[in-house]
């Protein structure tokens with residue numbers, strides 16, 4: 001998930017997606033929303049946006065709330081997210097950084113990292129195709 005930044009929020013701030021309880025960690029996800037949201041919701045929203053092109057998307061409530069907050073169709077947010085992920089994956093320096101400092105445990109081999117990088121890129125590209133279709137249907 002790129003584009004997420006950890007931020008401090010004033011006392012009593014509530015995440016716009018789950019205002020009924022207190023949260024610990026907040027993030028600003030400027031790609032999607034210019035407003036701090038909690039860690040749990042940012043995670044749920046990420047997957048909801050990736051699944052938005054599926055027939056029975058998960059997290060419909062989250063997506064509806066996102067539309068209220070941003071004032072634009074969720075498919076637009078989903079498209080920016082997926083385009084951003086693809087741009088990240090297509091930068092050779094990011095792959096080289098991952099190979100130099102793998103984040104996974106147990107530490108994968110170079111060829112495993114390269115393979116999974118390619119799989120992720122292919123996956124995001126297929127998500128992009130679905131979302132683009134969805135965006136066109138909604139016009």
Ligand SMILES: [Zn+2]
Nearest residue numbers: 015018038041
């Ligand atoms: Zn939340």
